[in-house]
Amino acid sequence: MATTVSIKVEEARERIGSFLGAPPSDSIVITKNCTEAINLVAKGLELKRGDVVLTSDVEHNSNHIPWMQVQKAKGIRRRFLSTPSSGEFDIEAYKSLVTKEVKVVSLAQTNNVTGASIPAREVVEIAHDSGAICMLDGAQAAPHRPVDIKKLDVDLYAISLHKMLGPSGVGALYGKNEILKKMDPLVTGGGAVSLTDLDHAEFLPPPERFEGGLLNYAGVIGSKAALDYLGGIGMESVEEQTRLVNNRVTKGLVSIDKVEILAPLDPAKRGSILPFNMVGMSSHDVAMILDEVASALIRSGMHCAHPYFQSRKIDGCARASFYFYNTIDEADRFVKAVEKVASTFSM
Ligand SMILES: Cc1ncc(COP(=O)(O)O)c(C=O)c1O
Incomplete structure (x- = not known):
């Protein structure tokens, strides 16, 4: 029975990836919500004093406060893109803010205040051209329209399965393996390591290294049913x-x-x-x-x-x-x- 549960969890993980159009060679980390997925990135990335993280003035607290904490802990600097009175994304202002010091761009693909979406492909491309990595908060985009991570070429993508008809308490983070491999886990413990001695721990590769402790497997398996249902509707x-x-x-x-x-x-x-x-x-x-x-x-x-x-x-x-x-x-x-x-x- 335990093996069946493990298999079903892995099937759910694959379904989340395929639903988002993620390359199968990259990872889907299971989290308890979108907030945890963003925290995992903010606190896990190797950022140092002076590095700049760019967000906007219309982010959910979940994509705002974690960076504020990292600012206090590591001395990073933050930059904010302002939303003009039209409520739409100001691509020219964005371009002018993405300078070489910007190491991370983290924006909601669709925000939960005005409902406006950003031109995600262009946003990712501009970040990459400048050497920054880009995370999108997909909490409000993924439930409402097709998402194609491969096309977006986004580095990290956070979602809430409970906003997609799934059971409450399940989120996920898509991440390119080359980035996830360099990130510290947010929560560590059983299930995240291959071997430990009294002083050392050997972490498993992503995604398991980020999934210390028992997963909400009932919720994860239920999430697959939700995605199959949504996928059936199209x-x-x-x-x-x-x-x-x-x-x-x-x-x-x-x-x-x-x-x-x-x-x-x-x-x-x-x-x-x-x-x-x-x-x-x-x-x-x-x-x-x-x-x-x-x-x-x-x-x-x-x-x-x-x-x-x-x-x-x-x-x-x-x-x-x-x-x-x-x-x-x-x-x-x-x-x-x-x-x-x-x-x-x-x-
Ligand atoms: C844009 C956006 N990001 C993040 C979140 C947080 O999602 P969760 O409650 O799954 O952490 C929400 C929730 O409403 C949201 O609308």
């Missing part, structure tokens, strides 16, 4: 349906006076989310009322991206998130509910 179809629903809701909300949509306005540029505010109302009130009057579950607040909101002096926003199982009928019901909230409560 990520192009997932993307298309999500966009249809997003278009419909955006069209409805744009026509409500008291609703302000955070840029970019074009739903095609916003992936699967719709961030908005209602004049005179806190985003938390909007979310609670929508839950009560329409059983519409949305998120409110700063979405773990505090620097983005703080620098713009916005308290946060309400954010509707769509997936392929949402229907046009649900979209229409949601718009009606927002209309009702606007006419009753918004000032």
Whole structure:
């Protein structure tokens, strides 16, 4: 039975790789979430005082705080790409920031605040041309559209399987072996080593060297089922349906006076989310009322991206998130509910 579990875990690992279009010769490290995958990289890379890590002002705390810690521990420097008022990725500003001192570029492929995506292939290429390695936080991209790591040629790619219909508590890190081999593990112990004596440990090659302790094998095996299911639907179809629903809701909300949509306005540029505010109302009130009057579950607040909101002096926003199982009928019901909230409560 134990061997069967091990085989199934390895099959799940392979499925994660094939789902992402990763070269089979590279590694998929199983983590407990996307946050752990990013921490593993930030704390495991050989960075030294003065090295520069480039992120942006719209990163999730998971791609922000680990670098802050490395800054304190190792004296690295950090640079931030600003998001312009259009909400779109500023490629020229990015190019000007990727200088020779930049050793790592780490950006969300699709951010969870505005929903905008970066031109990932170009971003990776520019980083490589300058000698930097590039990690993408794929937490919001991989669930919503096809990802092809081979084409992207990205060095490291972090995802959350629980955002892809999988069981909670499973993430993964794709990494090129030549980079992973040089990284220190974040968590060490049983399962990560081939042999130890009282003073030394011989670490296994990637991915096992990063997977000390028992894996959440039930979750990992369940993740494969989720990916098989998503793969059966097809990520192009997932993307298309999500966009249809997003278009419909955006069209409805744009026509409500008291609703302000955070840029970019074009739903095609916003992936699967719709961030908005209602004049005179806190985003938390909007979310609670929508839950009560329409059983519409949305998120409110700063979405773990505090620097983005703080620098713009916005308290946060309400954010509707769509997936392929949402229907046009649900979209229409949601718009009606927002209309009702606007006419009753918004000032
Ligand atoms: C862009 C982005 N990165 C990272 C994360 C963190 O994911 P996890 O909770 O799996 O660590 C999230 C979660 O919402 C996210 O939206």
